[in-house]
Amino acid sequence: MTTSFIERLLPDFYRCAEQPGNWQLVLDQVRDELQVGSVVVQKFRVDGNRLQQQWVLRDSHSMEHAESHDCLVNNEENPRLQLDESRLPLQDVAVIQGDQGFGRMRQAEFRALDERLALLGLARPIILGIRYSNDSSLSMLLHPRCDGSQTVDNRHGQFLQQLAPHLKQSVSLYEKLSQLQQTNDTLSQCLDRCNAGVAVLGASGEVRWLNGSAREVLQRSRHLSLANGRLRCADPDDANRLAELVAAAASGESAGERFVGAVGPGWDRPVQLLAVPVLAASGPCVALYLSDDALRSELSPEEVVQLYGLTPAEARLAIALCEGATVNEYAEGRGVAVGTVRIQLKSIFSKLGLNRQPELVRLIGSSITTRTRSFSS
Structure with missing residues (x-):
């Protein structure tokens, strides 16, 4: 049964790499086929003397009770997340049952963990542990129900052993594609x-x-x-x-x-x-x-001040000239004397090393701010 089920499962399993939304459906298949109460996949990284969860994939039952599960199990009191002298080194691939791999000093903590799991209707899981990299690991947990209607045995262990290389490969593909998608989204936002x-x-x-x-x-x-x-x-x-x-x-x-x-x-x-x-x-x-004519940016006086070292008044004048206003029109619109505006224009020319108004229009009009859209666009 295990081999034939894995053969049926693998196409959907690998499809999750490019369709992450299917993970829950695939884990539901595993849960129903193996007759357990919950199936969860987790990735951890080593953080000092603890394992910190990076992400988790859940079947529909676990997803429904995710908040309670995180509160009762995925916390600092979980002995499985401790890295100290009581824990044996993680192998490249290992199937772990109960408190296997831990010394006697953790038994009381595991009994407390059993009590918290029972509040969720679950019993101790059988766990597939995979060394993913030097500082990270993968786990797949099969939790039976705590009412005694389900047990885990060699059949579940064989399934996890056979699935191990496929889980590692599919997660690797999933993470690489997710990273590419994140990069694509970032580049798209930049180009926008x-x-x-x-x-x-x-x-x-x-x-x-x-x-x-x-x-x-x-x-x-x-x-x-x-x-x-x-x-x-x-x-x-x-x-x-x-x-x-x-x-x-x-x-x-x-x-x-x-x-x-x-x-x-x-x-x-x-x-x-x-x-x-x-x-x-x-x-x-x-x-x-x-x-098209809608893809354009309004010149900002504040940005022109920062780019060219002009005063706010000089920046407003420079922008108005770039937008087609004459010196006389600008003076009238601002309610100032034409002579005052000409003094400001002379100061702009001096600061920017220019001699003619078309040179100013060309310089300001080609600034970086005219080539990009503001975040309010």
């Missing part, structure tokens, strides 16, 4: 602060990845959308231009090449596109940057 959406396309135009800003652009646009994993244009001529743009970038021989275009008429919020080839190990693909 740029004043452009980013899409990664395959050589044939299929969309492999979009950041949040790209999705915003597509949701706003009447000219470009995402459908069935591909970018779709409302106008056939735009569709041809987009296809040519992507094809040109996909066939580009240098990652430094740039191909630009736009979707939609210039008077109706077009989506501007910049395509560059990406020479990935898996084959050529295209990084497509998308922007």
